Amino acid sequence: MPNENIIAKDxxxxxxxxxxxxxKRAVETAKKLKAENPNKDVFVLGELIHNTHVIHDLEKLGIRTLTEIPENGEGICVIRSHGESPEVIEKIKQAGFELVDLTCPDVKKVQQKAIELAKDNYFVVIVGKEEHPEVIAIKANAKLWSENVIVAASPEQLVPYKDQIKSHKRVGVVVQTTQRIATLNSIVEYLTSISKELHIANTICASTSMRQSEAKELAQESDLVIVVGSKKSANTTHLAEILKDITKTIHIENADELNEYNELIKNSIKISVTAGASTPQDIIDDVLNKLRKEK
Ligand code: SF4
Incomplete structure:
Protein backbone atom coordinates (compact mmCIF):
# COMPACT_ATOMS: atom_id res chain seq x y z
CA MET A 1 0.00 0.00 0.00
CA PRO A 2 1.46 3.40 -0.95
CA ASN A 3 2.52 5.69 1.89
CA GLU A 4 0.04 8.57 1.77
CA ASN A 5 2.46 10.85 3.61
CA ILE A 6 4.89 10.87 0.72
CA ILE A 7 4.18 13.71 -1.74
CA ALA A 8 5.59 13.14 -5.20
CA LYS A 9 8.11 15.71 -6.31
CA ASP A 10 7.50 17.78 -9.42
CA LYS A 24 27.45 24.37 -29.84
CA ARG A 25 28.86 25.82 -33.05
CA ALA A 26 32.32 26.29 -31.48
CA VAL A 27 32.50 22.76 -30.03
CA GLU A 28 31.15 21.05 -33.15
CA THR A 29 33.36 23.03 -35.54
CA ALA A 30 36.51 22.36 -33.48
CA LYS A 31 35.75 18.61 -33.51
CA LYS A 32 35.04 18.70 -37.25
CA LEU A 33 38.30 20.56 -37.93
CA LYS A 34 40.29 17.87 -36.12
CA ALA A 35 38.40 15.06 -37.88
CA GLU A 36 39.04 16.65 -41.27
CA ASN A 37 42.69 17.41 -40.47
CA PRO A 38 43.94 14.38 -38.54
CA ASN A 39 47.57 15.16 -39.33
CA LYS A 40 47.43 18.78 -38.21
CA ASP A 41 47.66 20.09 -34.65
CA VAL A 42 44.46 21.84 -33.60
CA PHE A 43 44.71 24.40 -30.79
CA VAL A 44 42.21 26.67 -29.10
CA LEU A 45 43.43 29.92 -27.59
CA GLY A 46 42.02 29.78 -24.04
CA GLU A 47 39.48 27.18 -22.92
CA LEU A 48 36.90 26.66 -25.67
CA ILE A 49 34.16 26.69 -23.03
CA HIS A 50 34.17 26.91 -19.23
CA ASN A 51 33.74 23.24 -18.59
CA THR A 52 36.53 20.91 -17.50
CA HIS A 53 34.56 17.91 -18.68
CA VAL A 54 34.32 19.18 -22.26
CA ILE A 55 37.95 20.38 -22.27
CA HIS A 56 39.11 16.84 -21.29
CA ASP A 57 36.98 15.31 -24.06
CA LEU A 58 38.46 17.72 -26.59
CA GLU A 59 41.98 16.90 -25.41
CA LYS A 60 41.27 13.22 -25.92
CA LEU A 61 40.42 14.06 -29.54
CA GLY A 62 43.70 15.95 -29.89
CA ILE A 63 42.28 19.49 -29.57
CA ARG A 64 44.55 21.29 -27.15
CA THR A 65 44.18 24.52 -25.20
CA LEU A 66 46.85 27.19 -25.62
CA THR A 67 47.37 29.48 -22.64
CA GLU A 68 49.62 31.82 -24.63
CA ILE A 69 50.68 32.30 -28.23
CA PRO A 70 54.12 30.86 -28.94
CA GLU A 71 56.57 32.79 -31.10
CA ASN A 72 56.40 30.08 -33.77
CA GLY A 73 53.41 27.85 -34.28
CA GLU A 74 52.17 25.24 -36.68
CA GLY A 75 48.70 23.84 -37.34
CA ILE A 76 45.29 25.37 -36.74
CA CYS A 77 44.52 27.88 -34.00
CA VAL A 78 40.86 28.44 -33.13
CA ILE A 79 39.42 31.65 -31.72
CA ARG A 80 36.66 30.69 -29.29
CA SER A 81 33.14 32.17 -29.12
CA HIS A 82 34.24 35.04 -26.81
CA GLY A 83 36.26 36.64 -29.62
CA GLU A 84 39.74 38.18 -29.46
CA SER A 85 41.39 41.55 -29.93
CA PRO A 86 42.79 42.47 -33.39
CA GLU A 87 46.27 42.42 -31.81
CA VAL A 88 45.90 38.81 -30.64
CA ILE A 89 44.51 37.74 -34.01
CA GLU A 90 47.53 39.30 -35.73
CA LYS A 91 49.91 37.56 -33.30
CA ILE A 92 48.35 34.16 -34.08
CA LYS A 93 48.84 34.74 -37.80
CA GLN A 94 52.38 36.05 -37.31
CA ALA A 95 53.27 32.93 -35.32
CA GLY A 96 52.43 30.87 -38.41
CA PHE A 97 49.10 29.31 -37.39
CA GLU A 98 46.15 28.84 -39.70
CA LEU A 99 43.45 30.89 -38.03
CA VAL A 100 39.84 29.70 -37.62
CA ASP A 101 37.65 32.36 -36.07
CA LEU A 102 34.70 30.89 -34.13
CA THR A 103 33.67 34.14 -32.46
CA CYS A 104 29.92 33.87 -31.88
CA PRO A 105 28.03 36.00 -34.44
CA ASP A 106 26.21 37.69 -31.52
CA VAL A 107 29.55 38.67 -29.97
CA LYS A 108 30.72 39.99 -33.36
CA LYS A 109 27.64 42.22 -33.42
CA VAL A 110 28.66 43.79 -30.08
CA GLN A 111 32.19 44.36 -31.36
CA GLN A 112 30.80 46.00 -34.51
CA LYS A 113 28.41 48.20 -32.54
CA ALA A 114 31.20 49.34 -30.19
CA ILE A 115 33.43 50.14 -33.19
CA GLU A 116 30.59 52.09 -34.84
CA LEU A 117 29.99 54.16 -31.70
CA ALA A 118 33.71 54.81 -31.22
CA LYS A 119 34.07 55.90 -34.87
CA ASP A 120 31.08 58.23 -34.48
CA ASN A 121 32.81 59.95 -31.58
CA TYR A 122 30.58 58.62 -28.80
CA PHE A 123 32.01 58.11 -25.32
CA VAL A 124 31.66 54.31 -25.24
CA VAL A 125 30.58 52.43 -22.12
CA ILE A 126 30.80 48.63 -22.25
CA VAL A 127 28.62 47.01 -19.59
CA GLY A 128 30.41 43.98 -18.20
CA LYS A 129 33.37 42.88 -16.15
CA GLU A 130 36.75 44.30 -17.14
CA GLU A 131 38.45 40.89 -16.91
CA HIS A 132 35.86 38.96 -18.99
CA PRO A 133 37.51 37.75 -22.25
CA GLU A 134 34.57 38.89 -24.35
CA VAL A 135 34.76 42.38 -22.81
CA ILE A 136 38.54 42.55 -23.33
CA ALA A 137 38.02 41.84 -27.05
CA ILE A 138 35.12 44.33 -27.44
CA LYS A 139 37.16 47.04 -25.74
CA ALA A 140 40.28 46.34 -27.81
CA ASN A 141 38.26 46.56 -31.04
CA ALA A 142 36.64 49.88 -30.08
CA LYS A 143 39.92 51.29 -28.77
CA LEU A 144 41.38 51.13 -32.27
CA TRP A 145 39.07 54.03 -33.10
CA SER A 146 38.86 56.07 -29.93
CA GLU A 147 40.49 56.56 -26.54
CA ASN A 148 37.09 57.18 -24.96
CA VAL A 149 36.10 53.59 -24.23
CA ILE A 150 35.51 52.31 -20.72
CA VAL A 151 34.07 49.22 -19.00
CA ALA A 152 31.67 49.26 -16.05
CA ALA A 153 29.85 46.51 -14.21
CA SER A 154 27.93 48.91 -11.93
CA PRO A 155 27.04 52.64 -11.72
CA GLU A 156 29.66 53.01 -8.96
CA GLN A 157 32.37 52.12 -11.44
CA LEU A 158 31.28 55.05 -13.62
CA VAL A 159 31.70 57.65 -10.89
CA PRO A 160 35.43 58.30 -11.57
CA TYR A 161 34.48 59.11 -15.20
CA LYS A 162 31.61 61.43 -14.29
CA ASP A 163 33.28 64.66 -15.47
CA GLN A 164 34.60 63.07 -18.63
CA ILE A 165 31.12 61.72 -19.48
CA LYS A 166 29.48 65.08 -18.69
CA SER A 167 31.84 66.93 -20.98
CA HIS A 168 31.20 64.53 -23.86
CA LYS A 169 28.40 65.36 -26.28
CA ARG A 170 27.21 61.79 -26.81
CA VAL A 171 27.43 58.58 -24.82
CA GLY A 172 26.93 55.12 -26.31
CA VAL A 173 26.34 51.90 -24.40
CA VAL A 174 26.88 48.27 -25.44
CA VAL A 175 26.48 45.23 -23.20
CA GLN A 176 28.46 42.01 -22.86
CA THR A 177 26.15 39.33 -24.25
CA THR A 178 25.43 37.41 -21.01
CA GLN A 179 24.91 40.34 -18.63
CA ARG A 180 21.85 40.77 -16.44
CA ILE A 181 19.28 43.24 -17.73
CA ALA A 182 19.12 44.71 -14.19
CA THR A 183 22.82 45.66 -14.45
CA LEU A 184 22.24 47.40 -17.79
CA ASN A 185 19.21 49.25 -16.37
CA SER A 186 21.09 50.54 -13.33
CA ILE A 187 23.94 51.82 -15.52
CA VAL A 188 21.53 53.46 -17.97
CA GLU A 189 19.72 55.15 -15.08
CA TYR A 190 22.97 56.67 -13.84
CA LEU A 191 24.10 57.71 -17.32
CA THR A 192 20.75 59.36 -18.02
CA SER A 193 21.35 61.64 -15.06
CA ILE A 194 24.77 62.82 -16.29
CA SER A 195 24.80 62.66 -20.08
CA LYS A 196 23.38 64.97 -22.73
CA GLU A 197 22.63 62.38 -25.39
CA LEU A 198 22.51 58.66 -24.71
CA HIS A 199 22.45 55.82 -27.22
CA ILE A 200 21.77 52.35 -25.79
CA ALA A 201 22.41 49.15 -27.74
CA ASN A 202 21.00 46.28 -25.74
CA THR A 203 23.38 43.62 -27.00
CA ILE A 204 22.48 40.92 -24.46
CA CYS A 205 22.13 37.94 -26.81
CA ALA A 206 18.75 36.34 -27.57
CA SER A 207 19.88 33.02 -26.11
CA THR A 208 20.74 34.66 -22.77
CA SER A 209 17.50 36.68 -22.69
CA MET A 210 15.35 33.62 -23.36
CA ARG A 211 17.25 31.50 -20.84
CA GLN A 212 16.94 34.17 -18.14
CA SER A 213 13.26 34.96 -18.70
CA GLU A 214 12.22 31.32 -18.84
CA ALA A 215 14.21 30.55 -15.67
CA LYS A 216 12.58 33.52 -13.89
CA GLU A 217 9.12 32.17 -14.73
CA LEU A 218 10.08 28.69 -13.54
CA ALA A 219 11.54 30.11 -10.33
CA GLN A 220 8.26 31.85 -9.56
CA GLU A 221 6.48 28.51 -9.39
CA SER A 222 9.29 26.50 -7.77
CA ASP A 223 10.33 25.80 -4.19
CA LEU A 224 13.86 25.25 -5.38
CA VAL A 225 15.83 25.96 -8.56
CA ILE A 226 19.00 24.08 -9.37
CA VAL A 227 21.40 25.87 -11.71
CA VAL A 228 23.92 23.52 -13.29
CA GLY A 229 27.22 24.76 -14.68
CA SER A 230 30.76 25.82 -14.01
CA LYS A 231 31.35 28.40 -11.28
CA LYS A 232 33.86 29.99 -13.69
CA SER A 233 31.10 30.59 -16.24
CA ALA A 234 29.79 34.17 -16.11
CA ASN A 235 26.43 33.37 -17.72
CA THR A 236 25.75 30.51 -15.28
CA THR A 237 26.68 32.67 -12.28
CA HIS A 238 24.45 35.51 -13.53
CA LEU A 239 21.58 33.07 -13.94
CA ALA A 240 21.95 31.83 -10.35
CA GLU A 241 22.16 35.43 -9.05
CA ILE A 242 18.92 36.39 -10.82
CA LEU A 243 17.03 33.35 -9.51
CA LYS A 244 18.25 33.78 -5.93
CA ASP A 245 16.16 36.96 -5.76
CA ILE A 246 13.04 34.94 -6.62
CA THR A 247 13.28 31.59 -4.82
CA LYS A 248 15.72 29.22 -3.12
CA THR A 249 18.47 28.58 -5.65
CA ILE A 250 21.56 26.42 -5.63
CA HIS A 251 24.40 26.49 -8.16
CA ILE A 252 26.14 23.16 -8.67
CA GLU A 253 28.75 21.98 -11.16
CA ASN A 254 27.67 18.30 -11.28
CA ALA A 255 25.30 15.70 -9.81
CA ASP A 256 27.72 14.79 -6.96
CA GLU A 257 27.31 18.25 -5.50
CA LEU A 258 23.61 17.53 -4.90
CA ASN A 259 24.73 15.56 -1.82
CA GLU A 260 25.53 18.83 -0.05
CA TYR A 261 21.87 19.85 -0.32
CA ASN A 262 20.06 16.64 0.69
CA GLU A 263 17.94 18.32 3.34
CA LEU A 264 16.91 21.22 1.12
CA ILE A 265 15.98 18.86 -1.73
CA LYS A 266 14.04 16.60 0.64
CA ASN A 267 11.97 19.56 1.81
CA SER A 268 11.20 20.88 -1.70
CA ILE A 269 8.30 19.63 -3.79
CA LYS A 270 8.51 21.75 -6.93
CA ILE A 271 12.05 21.65 -8.24
CA SER A 272 13.24 23.25 -11.50
CA VAL A 273 16.54 22.59 -13.18
CA THR A 274 18.25 24.99 -15.55
CA ALA A 275 21.80 25.25 -16.84
CA GLY A 276 24.30 27.71 -18.27
CA ALA A 277 25.28 28.03 -21.93
CA SER A 278 28.45 25.97 -21.42
CA THR A 279 26.89 23.02 -19.57
CA PRO A 280 26.91 19.74 -21.55
CA GLN A 281 23.68 17.74 -21.81
CA ASP A 282 25.13 14.65 -20.06
CA ILE A 283 25.85 16.65 -16.89
CA ILE A 284 22.27 17.99 -16.91
CA ASP A 285 20.96 14.44 -17.44
CA ASP A 286 23.04 13.15 -14.48
CA VAL A 287 21.52 15.80 -12.22
CA LEU A 288 17.97 14.97 -13.37
CA ASN A 289 18.52 11.22 -12.98
CA LYS A 290 19.88 11.63 -9.48
CA LEU A 291 16.99 13.88 -8.46
CA ARG A 292 14.45 11.45 -9.92
CA LYS A 293 16.04 8.49 -8.14
CA GLU A 294 15.80 10.25 -4.81
CA LYS A 295 12.22 11.33 -5.46
S1 SF4 B 1 25.83 33.12 -24.82
FE1 SF4 B 1 25.01 34.20 -26.60
S2 SF4 B 1 26.71 35.41 -27.36
FE2 SF4 B 1 27.59 33.90 -25.98
S3 SF4 B 1 28.17 32.22 -27.31
FE3 SF4 B 1 26.09 31.80 -26.60
S4 SF4 B 1 24.72 32.65 -28.17
FE4 SF4 B 1 26.76 33.52 -28.47
Missing part, protein backbone atom coordinates in the same frame (compact mmCIF):
# COMPACT_ATOMS: atom_id res chain seq x y z
CA UNK A 11 10.82 18.05 -11.25
CA UNK A 12 11.00 20.26 -14.33
CA UNK A 13 13.80 20.93 -16.78
CA UNK A 14 13.99 24.33 -18.45
CA UNK A 15 13.66 24.34 -22.23
CA UNK A 16 16.63 26.71 -22.61
CA UNK A 17 19.13 24.77 -20.51
CA UNK A 18 22.65 23.91 -21.65
CA UNK A 19 24.65 24.76 -24.76
CA UNK A 20 23.60 27.89 -26.63
CA UNK A 21 24.04 27.96 -30.40
CA UNK A 22 27.35 29.87 -30.20
CA UNK A 23 28.90 27.29 -27.88
Missing amino acids: IKLAKYAGFCYGV
